[in-house]
Amino acid sequence: MRLAVLGASGLVGRSMLSLLARQDWITGAPLALSSARSAGLELPFGDGPVTCRDVAAADLASIDVAIFSAGGAASRHWAPRFVQAGAAVVDNSSAWRQDPAVPLVVPEVNGHLVGPGHRGIIANPNCSTIQIALPCAALERAAGLREVHATTLQAVSGAGQGGHDELVAQANGLAGGEQAGAERGGEVFPRRIAANAIPEIGALDGSGFFEEELKVHRELRRILARGDLAVTCTATRVPVWNGHAAAVRAVLAQDVTLDEVVAALAAWPGLAVAPTSGEYRTPAEVSGDVSVHVGRVRHEPGRRDAVLFWVVADNLLKGAAWNAVQIAARLAGAEAR
Ligand SMILES: NC(=O)c1ccc[n+]([C@@H]2O[C@H](COP(=O)([O-])OP(=O)(O)OC[C@H]3O[C@@H](n4cnc5c(N)ncnc54)[C@H](OP(=O)(O)O)[C@@H]3O)[C@@H](O)[C@H]2O)c1
Incomplete structure (x- = not known):
């Protein structure tokens, strides 16, 4: 499964990369995306760094699952575009949490709402x-x-x-x-x-x-x-x-x-x-x-x-990155670890 992280240069995004480095169900390194401000920045990922890229220049068609932690405005703009290109989006912002068409998921509580093959947006709840x-x-x-x-x-x-x-x-x-x-x-x-x-x-x-x-x-x-x-x-x-x-x-x-x-x-x-x-x-x-x-x-x-x-x-972990990685793993039919 090919993954992208939007907001990779932020606090949650960096936690996400560190958790993803130990997952065996993702294909290669995730595509690290941010705004143009952090494009070119090297971010730690497992044994080697990944380079942050401007989301506006990304090839969205190559992505199966994108985990977003870039705030509500970026999410409202980019999530429909990623979904249109065929990706599932797991979103950490509050942009979609009250949309009745978007599942709001804590895997240990209502993880049955998502599974392999799910497309569209899935909302990660508020950290508290x-x-x-x-x-x-x-x-x-x-x-x-x-x-x-x-x-x-x-x-x-x-x-x-x-x-x-x-x-x-x-x-x-x-x-x-x-x-x-x-x-x-x-x-x-x-x-x-x-x-x-x-x-x-x-x-x-x-x-x-x-x-x-x-x-x-x-x-x-x-x-x-x-x-x-x-x-x-x-x-x-x-x-x-x-x-x-x-x-x-x-x-x-x-x-x-x-x-x-x-x-x-x-x-x-x-x-x-x-x-x-x-x-x-x-x-x-x-x-x-x-x-x-x-x-x-x-x-x-x-x-x-x-x-x-x-x-x-x-x-930053169960309140954001870990919950999102657990959801992404469910989409891959795998278990996060
Ligand atoms: N911190 C938490 O405990 C927590 C918990 C749950 C949910 N969240 C949610 O997760 C999101 C990120 O939080 P954070 O704490 O990681 O914030 P942060 O440290 O301020 O990082 C924000 C990230 O979003 C990117 N970004 C901002 N505007 C963008 C745009 N227009 N296009 C593309 N990328 C953009 C930034 O990229 P640049 O470096 O290029 O600016 C950066 O990577 C927020 O929605 C927040 O509500 C946070």
């Missing part, structure tokens, strides 16, 4: 939603879900290379004695992100929620095929380099014991579960790991139908 969807799917299967409430703590890498660079610059400034006001934002974040926490990701909606919070609401419902599910989210940006965390409260349709909850989570593919309520992983610990880690599992006091837990994952 993916890691929340895995434990929620396990709870839905074990006891039925009534409500999900999530508070996310999201790393700066979730905003791409620019987010990373803004934290570096501000942290260096503060360390050097600069008196930057916390209320002043930069080019990427709306307030100073260094030594701070910001409860605002994306544009404000008339309902009082920010865009990221609405993505979790809409996408979790779609992935679980539960349009009736009560889902709320408060999304925050924190000065963590990489790895998103979320504190989740789930209300279930029946009473459960903690042993039953831990067993259901531990049996779910893609999840790694801490066996006791006091154990957990942190974003920095799981950076570089493709699993979703659940810890701090406990009952809400006085209720056996409500559970609280902490979930962490690498947003």
Whole structure:
């Protein structure tokens, strides 16, 4: 299967190339594509580099599957052109996620929606939603879900290379004695992100929620095929380099014991579960790991139908590149590794 990566020079694209280098179901090196800005750039891929090319000059007819991580505008422009040329497109942006004709896929939850021979666009969900969807799917299967409430703590890498660079610059400034006001934002974040926490990701909606919070609401419902599910989210940006965390409260349709909850989570593919309520992983610990880690599992006091837990994952891997590579592998009738 011949692969292309659009957005190869970005944070997600580079993670994609590193994951693809160990897959045995792709033919040769993937075609690394970007805008004209990064054309000619050498990117690490296995034993040798691949050279980034301007997507506008690419031979689209030679591609079976293209994985996009180049933002919504590039996706809206290029995805129909790649599909027209005969490729399947796995897209990381939010451009197609609410299109009823486009499957929104987390392979461990609803992977049956795609398989070998699939053509057209397949959407990769929002990074926070993916890691929340895995434990929620396990709870839905074990006891039925009534409500999900999530508070996310999201790393700066979730905003791409620019987010990373803004934290570096501000942290260096503060360390050097600069008196930057916390209320002043930069080019990427709306307030100073260094030594701070910001409860605002994306544009404000008339309902009082920010865009990221609405993505979790809409996408979790779609992935679980539960349009009736009560889902709320408060999304925050924190000065963590990489790895998103979320504190989740789930209300279930029946009473459960903690042993039953831990067993259901531990049996779910893609999840790694801490066996006791006091154990957990942190974003920095799981950076570089493709699993979703659940810890701090406990009952809400006085209720056996409500559970609280902490979930962490690498947003560049399971939140983006790994989920997309898993989908591409399904299109090849193979298993990602
Ligand atoms: N970071 C995450 O955790 C995460 C998680 C899930 C989804 N995503 C999504 O993945 C996408 C990329 O994120 P990122 O973090 O990798 O961002 P990034 O580091 O800023 O990289 C952006 C990439 O997109 C390319 N690009 C931008 N505009 C383009 C255009 N008009 N035509 C062709 N290529 C273009 C850039 O190429 P140049 O180098 O040529 O500019 C670069 O390769 C976004 O849609 C984002 O929402 C990110």
